[in-house]
Amino acid sequence: MAGSTDIDAEVLVCGGGMAGTVAAIAAARAGADTLLVERWGFLGGSATAAAVGQFVGWETEAGRQVIQGTAEEVVRRLERHGASGGHTRFTMSTGHAMDQVSYDPEALKLVLDEMAAEAGVRVLFHATIADVRASGQRIEAVSVQTKAGVLTIHPRVVIDASGDLDVLERAGATFLPLAADEAPQPATMMFRFGPIDFPRFDALSTAERQELARQGVESGALARAALHQSRIPGTHDGWFNISRVSLDATDPFALSAGEMEGRRQAFSAATFLRAHVPGCEDGRLVTLAAQLGIRESRRVQGDYLLTADDLRAQRRFPDAIAVAAYPMDIHPAKGAGLSFETLGGDRAYEIPFRCLIPKGFDNVLVAGRGISATHGAHASVRVMPTTMAIGQAAGTAAAMVVAGNAGTRAVSPGLLRERLRAADAFLTA
Ligand SMILES: Cc1cc2nc3c(=O)[nH]c(=O)nc-3n(C[C@H](O)[C@H](O)[C@H](O)COP(=O)(O)OP(=O)(O)OC[C@H]3O[C@@H](n4cnc5c(N)ncnc54)[C@H](O)[C@@H]3O)c2cc1C
Incomplete structure (x- = not known):
């Protein structure tokens, strides 16, 4: 030094x-x-x-909030900035109901x-x-x-x-x-996609989403069998979490290749959304996350x-x-x-x-x-x-x-x- x-x-x-x-x-x-x-x-x-x-x-599945403290303070401050609608619930592609704070x-x-x-x-x-x-x-x-x-x-x-x-x-x-x-959980390249006609997108049933995602995987357009996204408060766009890259994130060359693969998958998924998913016809990939997300x-x-x-x-x-x-x-x-x-x-x-x-x-x-x-x-x-x-x-x-x-x-x-x-x-x- x-x-x-x-x-x-x-x-x-x-x-x-x-x-x-x-x-x-x-x-x-x-x-x-x-x-x-x-x-x-x-x-x-x-x-x-x-x-x-x-x-x-x-929260617990029964709806008791067990995480509070500074984490909750972050949510309150986001709400004051108009950057979050606070605590809500949504249903996963697996059919599980879950609490969520979009931001x-x-x-x-x-x-x-x-x-x-x-x-x-x-x-x-x-x-x-x-x-x-x-x-x-x-x-x-x-x-x-x-x-x-x-x-x-x-x-x-x-x-x-x-x-x-x-x-x-x-x-x-x-x-x-x-x-x-066991293997490390895969990484994901998040991407912002929009505009989405949310009334139509949200009206899709769990079974319809699962079927669309299955078709996406079968055709090679999607790496993950889900249409999972979180809507960006105050916009008609969502962050999609539907790519999947398996890698050792501590290996710098594997990480570099993973960033490229994540981008490729994100563009492929966006093309699929636009072509096949109700509510997504007018959307496009707006932004890629700055980095691959490491789980x-x-x-x-x-x-x-x-x-x-x-x-x-x-x-x-x-x-x-x-x-x-x-x-x-x-x-x-x-x-x-x-x-x-x-x-x-x-x-x-x-x-x-x-x-x-x-x-x-x-x-x-x-x-x-x-x-x-x-x-x-x-x-x-x-x-x-x-x-x-x-x-x-x-x-x-x-x-x-x-x-x-x-x-x-x-x-x-x-x-x-x-x-x-x-x-x-x-x-x-
Ligand atoms: C794709 C994806 C989807 C997820 N979905 C959800 C979800 O829906 N909801 C949820 O709550 N959680 C979700 N998670 C999990 C959650 O986001 C992460 O586990 C959590 O954010 C990890 O936080 P952290 O602070 O421990 O680590 P990180 O967020 O990884 O932060 C580490 C920090 O250290 C910095 N850093 C790293 N190396 C160095 C270095 N050498 N020198 C200097 N700085 C360095 C990084 O830049 C970063 O800021 C998801 C994760 C991923 C990847």
């Missing part, structure tokens, strides 16, 4: 997706000097760069800017993780590549919220292997490994830092279908703080889709309301680590839960 500029930060958050941004806001609100580094020029990660367009997984990704960028600035987060855009120096159980320095060259940050606590866990990879952490019968890559080995059985059994934990209820939603790496296992009724599960603590490190936390969870549990944890709840816990805990001048394992679970509740987080499964 010779020749670089050096700066200090009490809490360094790497990656400004929904988890990292909420983590940085929570740490700064709790009084820590917080630096958030992000490779793009805006916050939101998959929510904005990959244009996912809807937050799902707020305009462009306005979300603004909302996250405002929230980070108001909290006092120092935000560094166009900064890519380059190198990490670890010593014993600690990360001592993280260097990022910027327009001005290499900047080396000396943090007290690091939150790896980079999705792919690039910081922990460079620090030599251990990641969870996939079982022989799954590295998952860290943490102090506790959350499993699908923990979710099914609604296992309780004394150090629970979030409650979630989203189904285990697996897009298979091969084929056009979906595996969707709901928890049922009013059932929800808990996520223990130990899932955020990587084995072998004492000043690092993980926020977002890379926490310590099996492939099956990750398939539920990965949705954005849950990653925001995890982010809020990670940021709050990081500020406690700074204040207590001890390691992450010295954080009192009881006190952490008290602080989270005081900040409107929901913790009763």
Whole structure:
């Protein structure tokens, strides 16, 4: 790291997706000097760069809202900007009813800017993780590549919220292997399509949609057997989530080829929509997402490994830092279908703080889709309301680590839960 500029930060958050941004806001609100580094020029990660367009997984199937706190604050602020209609319900291609908050990704960028600035987060855009120096159980320095060259940050606590866990990879952490019968969930190139005659499009029955999607897959025009989209509030356009690219997102050449394949599939799907789907005759592909959306890559080995059985059994934990209820939603790496296992009724599960603590490190936390969870549990944890709840816990805990001048394992679970509740987080499964 010779020749670089050096700066200090009490809490360094790497990656400004929904988890990292909420983590940085929570740490700064709790009084820590917080630096958030992000490779793009805006916050939101998959929510904005990959244009996912809807937050799902707020409620149990029975309709009890279990994700609140800062995640809900994001929704309220989007509503004030006219960029979301708030909580609604829709029916999936599988026939499952689900809660949903659609939003305009462009306005979300603004909302996250405002929230980070108001909290006092120092935000560094166009900064890519380059190198990490670890010593014993600690990360001592993280260097990022910027327009001005290499900047080396000396943090007290690091939150790896980079999705792919690039910081922990460079620090030599251990990641969870996939079982022989598992593969990472495929990526998707989201695309904006419109104008759509929504009264006609929405009038299609589930059976009609399934039949159209089946024809699309059979003809080779669609990679996913669904016509899934989320309407962009205030427009006649929707973000379509119907492409599918299987890859190892941590392999730079595979990722490059995947971006191209995602674009090819998006244009193919748009041509199919226009030609065959009622309500889409006058539409065209308006925009591609800025990047391929990555559902799954590295998952860290943490102090506790959350499993699908923990979710099914609604296992309780004394150090629970979030409650979630989203189904285990697996897009298979091969084929056009979906595996969707709901928890049922009013059932929800808990996520223990130990899932955020990587084995072998004492000043690092993980926020977002890379926490310590099996492939099956990750398939539920990965949705954005849950990653925001995890982010809020990670940021709050990081500020406690700074204040207590001890390691992450010295954080009192009881006190952490008290602080989270005081900040409107929901913790009763
Ligand atoms: C196609 C698709 C559809 C989905 N559909 C839904 C849905 O309908 N509803 C829902 O709630 N969830 C959905 N999900 C899941 C959800 O969007 C993601 O799991 C979630 O957004 C992950 O958030 P995160 O903050 O953990 O990670 P990410 O969003 O991946 O954020 C990571 C951040 O780190 C930055 N970063 C990465 N590497 C580096 C680096 N080396 N240096 C600097 N910065 C870096 C990235 O730019 C990004 O901002 C979907 C996901 C995909 C891909």
